[in-house]
Amino acid sequence: MxxxxxxxxxxxxxxxxxxxxxxxxxxxxxxxxxxxxxxxxxxxxxxxxxxxxxxxxxxxxxxxxxxxxxxxxxxxxxxxxxxxxxxxxxxxxxxxxxxxxxxxxxxxxxxxxxxxxxxxxxxxxxxxxxxxxxxxxxxxxxxxxxxxxxxxxxxxxxxxxxxxxxxxxxxxxxxxxxxxxxxxxxxxxxxxxxxxxxxxxxxxxxxRPAMRAADEEALFRVVRAAFGTRRKTLENALAAGLGMPKEWVRQKVVAAGIDPGARAEQLSLADFVRLADEMEK
Structure with missing residues (x-):
């Protein structure tokens, strides 16, 4: 037309x-x-x-x-x-x-x-x-x-x-x-x-990627929190965005094999899935 x-x-x-x-x-x-x-x-x-x-x-x-x-x-x-x-x-x-x-x-x-x-x-x-x-x-x-x-x-x-x-x-x-x-x-x-x-x-x-989150709603809560304050380190952004204690967040991030001092934009999709699954345990 x-x-x-x-x-x-x-x-x-x-x-x-x-x-x-x-x-x-x-x-x-x-x-x-x-x-x-x-x-x-x-x-x-x-x-x-x-x-x-x-x-x-x-x-x-x-x-x-x-x-x-x-x-x-x-x-x-x-x-x-x-x-x-x-x-x-x-x-x-x-x-x-x-x-x-x-x-x-x-x-x-x-x-x-x-x-x-x-x-x-x-x-x-x-x-x-x-x-x-x-x-x-x-x-x-x-x-x-x-x-x-x-x-x-x-x-x-x-x-x-x-x-x-x-x-x-x-x-x-x-x-x-x-x-x-x-x-x-x-x-x-x-x-x-x-x-x-x-x-x-x-x-x-x-x-679509083979890796799937155990709880997709939990995955995107984590993703939104991580990117909510991009300038903060991952542990600080997640603690603030999810309202969870910083030490608990640090333990979960480390258990997922991720550097707590990293920033959200450094994480791959697979990293986010592992992290969300770990935080739901």
Missing amino acids: SAREVKELLRRHGVIAKKGYGQNFLVDARVLDGIVRAVEPDARTVVLEVGPGLGALTAALAERAKRVVAIEKDGSLRPVLDEVLAPHGNAEVVYDDCLKVDLRALVAPRLDEGDRLVFAANLPYYVTTPILFQVLESGLPVSRAVVMVQREVADRMVARPGGKDYGVLSVGVQYRGEVRRLFNVPPSAFMPQPGVDSAVVEIDCDK
Whole structure:
């Protein structure tokens, strides 16, 4: 869908892009094609999309996928999506707030045995992380996620230990799959143009790390506490963040084979899993 086509579609339906919803509509066919190729939709693929906007990606996916289930918060886009998706009977739009929807109850009944579930979205930048984890923690059998995010967020998603971008988001997504940046996207690919660069990131959930935490909630409590005060040593950050005695924390950190004087950004995902398991003993 070109910029001219988007303008005409919006004019015809009396719709304007809502800044409060982070609406920046994709108008670059090459970027659209790149996302579709990354999803690899086929006759056994069910796609969950959040924020379909004007339906350009939804329609492109529906041409090749078995089914597309899209969640759109902005009900004023209904006439636009009705028009764009009219040729695609396998595309369904649910008008609701993704963060308030029971995703498992919505999507699971639409999956048949042997289906492959992929999450694909041009995520609103102001709620990128909540939506991403809403999906990844839903209990749905997500095989892959292909998401457009702000470039700085992509930097954090793919960051490795030791760098300034490595943090809670890095550990959170890398625990759930193999993460890689596919390509960057300039502001000119959207209408209206955002004030930041974007990037498309893939999370291959079928290639998640073999090491799993005994208690995942405990793991991310530890991760959030460790990064809560990045300048502090690990033992000080954990003692403050978890409200536990410093000496007890030191003993647990040492028992996990980690230097208490290290800082959170020096720990690998495996280090965090060992540490969380040790702290739950």
